[in-house]
Amino acid sequence: MPDARVHRSACEVNVPAPAGVLYGLIADATVWPLFFSPCLHVEQLDFDGSRERLRMWALAGDRVSSWVSHRHLDVAAHRVRFRQELPSSPIESMSGTWSVHTAGQESRVRLEHAFTVTGDDAAHAAWALQVTRANSRAQLDGLARLAQRWTHLDDLTLTFEDTVRIKAPAELVLDFLYRAGDWPQELAYTRPVSVLEDTPGIQTLTLDGHAATGTRAVRISFPGAGRLVHKHLHPRTPLAAYTGEWSLDVHPAGVDVSVRHNVLLSDDATGPDTARRVQDELSRTARHVLEHATRHASGAVRAL
Numbered sequence: 001m002p003d004a005r006v007h008r009s010a011c012e013v014n015v016p017a018p019a020g021v022l023y024g025l026i027a028d029a030t031v032w033p034l035f036f037s038p039c040l041h042v043e044q045l046d047f048d049g050s051r052e053r054l055r056m057w058a059l060a061g062d063r064v065s066s067w068v069s070h071r072h073l074d075v076a077a078h079r080v081r082f083r084q085e086l087p088s089s090p091i092e093s094m095s096g097t098w099s100v101h102t103a104g105q106e107s108r109v110r111l112e113h114a115f116t117v118t119g120d121d122a123a124h125a126a127w128a129l130q131v132t133r134a135n136s137r138a139q140l141d142g143l144a145r146l147a148q149r150w151t152h153l154d155d156l157t158l159t160f161e162d163t164v165r166i167k168a169p170a171e172l173v174l175d176f177l178y179r180a181g182d183w184p185q186e187l188a189y190t191r192p193v194s195v196l197e198d199t200p201g202i203q204t205l206t207l208d209g210h211a212a213t214g215t216r217a218v219r220i221s222f223p224g225a226g227r228l229v230h231k232h233l234h235p236r237t238p239l240a241a242y243t244g245e246w247s248l249d250v251h252p253a254g255v256d257v258s259v260r261h262n263v264l265l266s267d268d269a270t271g272p273d274t275a276r277r278v279q280d281e282l283s284r285t286a287r288h289v290l291e292h293a294t295r296h297a298s299g300a301v302r303a304l
Contacts, residue, residue, distance in 0.1 A: 004092065004116040007125055009132045012110040013140040017147035019100045019107040023078040025146060026098045026109075029054055029071070033231050033243045034157070034264050036142045038135045040064065040218050040231045041243075050074070053085075057202075057220055060088065060131045064202050064218060067094075090124035092116045109143055111136045149267065156240075158263040158275055162283050164290045167254040168297030170226055176296040177228055177246050177289070178221055180205060187292060190285055192217075213242050213282075226250070238269030238278060257293065259286040 015022060025035065032039040038059045045053040050073050057066045068085035078100040087094045096113040113132050117124040146153060166173055176183075180203070181195035192205040201221040207214065214235040221228050226248035235242045241264040249256040261282050265274065 004120045005125070006114050006116055007129055009113045009129060009136065010110065011133065011136040011140055012108055013144050014103055014106045014108050015144045015147035016106050017150045019078050019102050021150050022107050022109055022143060022147065023075070023080075023100045025143065026080055026100070027073050027075075029056070034241045034262050035146060036139045037233075037241075038138050041220050041229050057218075058135065059218075060135070061127070064199065064204070066202075087115075090118045090121065091128050092118050107147075109140060111140060156265045156267075156269075158265070158279060159261065160279055160283070161258055161260045162286045162290070163256055163258040164287070164294065165254050165256050166290075166294050166297055168294070170248045170250045170255045172297040173255055173257055173293050174223060174226055174228070174248060176293045178223075180219075183289075184292060187289060190289055213239065237266050238274050240264045240266040240269075242282075257290055259290070261286070 025031070029042045030044060033041055040057040040059065042057075043055040045055055045068070047053075052071050052073070054069045054071065055066065056069055057064060059065075065088040067087050070083045070085060072081045074080070080098040082096055082098075084091075084094040092115075094113065094115040096111065099110045099112075101108045101110075113136065115128060115132065117128055149156065180192050183191040185191065189208055192207050194206045196204040196206075201223075203219045203221075205217045205219060207217060213232040216233040217230050218233065219228060219230040228246040230244050230246075232239075232242045241262075243262045245260045247258050247260070249258070261279075263278060263282070265278065269278075
């Protein structure tokens with residue numbers, strides 16, 4: 001049986017930022033969900049300083065794909081090589097390279113992919129090539145946008161956390177957070193209009209049109225770890241990107257429920273007042289959800 005055909009894709013872009021800055025953004029994949037639109041969530045599984053394993057979730061067209069990626073980071077060469085361990089069907093193998101080179105007053109970033117598809121099917125290959133090119137272009141465009149504001153990127157990113165203590169079993173609290181489709185009407189601007197869960201643990205939420213964070217979100221559940229991460233797609237100004245995580249910490253006094261917010265502000269949303277308003281609104285919404293989670297868990301305990 002002949003070897004499967006290897007399909008290749010390459011995209012590049014020139015950006016006005018130092019090569020070291022761009023390499024840093026590429027090397028730290030945990031920040032990708034905030035900076036690159038197709039990327040939903042990244043978990044670092046292993047890391048020895050130059051080699052790492054990552055579990056990644058990303059949009060592939062209209063579907064959510066997940067895979068484990070092996071990466072070799074070469075700081076001196078500003079290069080990252082990667083290989084997917086178990087690609088999502090119909091992709092059978094996937095590897096590639098990020099490379100950054102100085103080009104005059106700019107830096108050139110190149111992203112290359114090589115892949116095969118199951119059965120060497122032409123339709124599958126065309127779909128995979130289309131998705132690979134679209135995601136590559138989105139990532140490179142994201143890098144270009146970041147490069148234009150790299151000197152003040154810290155002023156545009158916010159990370160903050162809200163925590164409440166609940167005296168109730170952790171599984172009841174997590175159950176409430178997970179079943180967002182059953183949230184009460186009082187959560188008008190947070191309660192999703194619909195919840196689609198084709199793959200267990202991965203939910204696509206359609207939100208109320210008035211929601212400040214946009215109209216769609218993807219959530220990924222880690223019930224064994226008491227975690228629920230989310231990314232809001234196409235958020236509204238002043239949010240350029242918004243990701244977050246619900247997490248539960250069990251101790252003798254009860255359960256600490258925390259909500260971490262990661263925000264990238266849009267270019268025209270500068271100044272401390274904007275950042276403060278965004279933080280106040282997201283914190284207020286999170287506390288509102290936590291109040292209802294507390295009532296749900298406490299009421300369930302009293303009913304036992």
